[in-house]
Amino acid sequence: MRIATLLLITLLSSNSSHAFEVSENFWETGQAVFHVGISGSSPTGGTWNDAFKRSMAAWSDVSVFDFVALDDYIDPCISRGEGLFGDESTGVDFGATVCGSEFGENTLAITLTAGQCLNPQCTGGFSITDADIIFNSSETWDVYTGPLRFDGTSEFERVALHELGHALGLNHSNENSAIMRAFVSDTSSLQSDDIAGVSSIYGGIDVVQETTIANIYGVTLVAPDNAIISGPNNSNNLSGTLSSSDNQLDGKSLDLYQYTFENDSLIDIQLDSQAFDPFLYLVRVSATQASIPSFTFVDDNSGPSNNARITENIQAGTYWLGVSSASNNGQGSYEVAIISNTRNPPSSFETFTSVYGVDVLVNPNSNIDGSLSSTDFKFNDKFLDLVQIEVLTTSTVKVELSSSAFDTSLLLVDIINNEVGSLALQNDDGGSGTNSRLDTTLSPGTYWLGITSFNASESGDYDIAITLVIP
Numbered sequence: 001m002r003i004a005t006l007l008l009i010t011l012l013s014s015n016s017s018h019a020f021e022v023s024e025n026f027w028e029t030g031q032a033v034f035h036v037g038i039s040g041s042s043p044t045g046g047t048w049n050d051a052f053k054r055s056m057a058a059w060s061d062v063s064v065f066d067f068v069a070l071d072d073y074i075d076p077c078i079s080r081g082e083g084l085f086g087d088e089s090t091g092v093d094f095g096a097t098v099c100g101s102e103f104g105e106n107t108l109a110i111t112l113t114a115g116q117c118l119n120p121q122c123t124g125g126f127s128i129t130d131a132d133i134i135f136n137s138s139e140t141w142d143v144y145t146g147p148l149r150f151d152g153t154s155e156f157e158r159v160a161l162h163e164l165g166h167a168l169g170l171n172h173s174n175e176n177s178a179i180m181r182a183f184v185s186d187t188s189s190l191q192s193d194d195i196a197g198v199s200s201i202y203g204g205i206d207v208v209q210e211t212t213i214a215n216i217y218g219v220t221l222v223a224p225d226n227a228i229i230s231g232p233n234n235s236n237n238l239s240g241t242l243s244s245s246d247n248q249l250d251g252k253s254l255d256l257y258q259y260t261f262e263n264d265s266l267i268d269i270q271l272d273s274q275a276f277d278p279f280l281y282l283v284r285v286s287a288t289q290a291s292i293p294s295f296t297f298v299d300d301n302s303g304p305s306n307n308a309r310i311t312e313n314i315q316a317g318t319y320w321l322g323v324s325s326a327s328n329n330g331q332g333s334y335e336v337a338i339i340s341n342t343r344n345p346p347s348s349f350e351t352f353t354s355v356y357g358v359d360v361l362v363n364p365n366s367n368i369d370g371s372l373s374s375t376d377f378k379f380n381d382k383f384l385d386l387v388q389i390e391v392l393t394t395s396t397v398k399v400e401l402s403s404s405a406f407d408t409s410l411l412l413v414d415i416i417n418n419e420v421g422s423l424a425l426q427n428d429d430g431g432s433g434t435n436s437r438l439d440t441t442l443s444p445g446t447y448w449l450g451i452t453s454f455n456a457s458e459s460g461d462y463d464i465a466i467t468l469v470i471p
């Protein structure tokens, strides 16, 4: 059984005070393909098609939902008639009528949705399989942003945004500034209420805060606001756009994000784009931002439709996720979905036994939780843990060692041919209280950090934070 709804944008006002409203209808696939082939251009704002596609992208960019534009024309009224709603091909056009029915007074546009009932009683909404949008051709239309002009011209792009919101399954919002408010206003872009609405149906994406955390080798590194992944089951999404102003790697645009997996994980990362052939990098970096080749992964086409996908067991640690294209000049919007499941045991790091008989932890994370214990190697009657770091570029390294269990002491030595070289730094109470701190500039090479106590035979938990400043 098929049912259909009509949703209008009108100039009628509404007085209640709550915000977005969702219908019970939604696209089970989380995706809708629109055939966008409206002929002609607006008087001042470019083609209708470009404005419509921008509106589709605006919704896609703030949600997991995907609008996909196809550059061909489908009559939005095709196959329609009594009992024939739902041709499962979405179209958009101007029309003098709503597929033969009169537009209501002051109605600028209409979205028709149709689909399959979700249960035999056809209660609780339907699974949308078709949505078509008809703009009232008796109106005068233009495309522009900002406040409405009072010359009787209707503005196409904000109405397209509104109608696409209905196509997604949103009803009218009573939030005054929302695009989904029942009547057009000075609002010409999606507002937080609109984004909350679509997110409530399909799941939101964490809009990436463009916080530049480092500029490394000429590449800007961004930390998304959901960048710490601790498990046991995590799902993270982000969206972005490759553009010509991005960092360039081998002639291709590159967006670089930093994620921290707090536990060893089985990860499944998918990079999708309708605009370019995606190419995905995942590179583990050590506390000193040296890449670790044994945990560097790249993929071009393992996902569906030439999308990129990396499925791997990875160690806990800090990773750079690189979004690029397989060919030069690939640009446009993309979406990244990260699914991670924590594996047991929760953490494993490479270690080796040095010529001095002490185990050395290699390539640690920036933050280490450890403990001195009676089974540790003993050096001058004090327990000792060793951590090996690599420095690739002359860098200022700050190391903070703190413990509430013992009076810490921190050592830093350089390593040449697996043996301690001439550099030997030590700090006892450079941090707060009895904590230790070293702040020094290191040239490229291999170094050991020694974690020990000031007094003999002390033990207990400690934390290390390693910060690297690259000039």
Ligand SMILES: [Zn+2]
Pocket (backbone or CB within 6 Å): 007, 008, 009, 010, 162, 166, 172, 181, 182
């Ligand atoms: Zn409406």
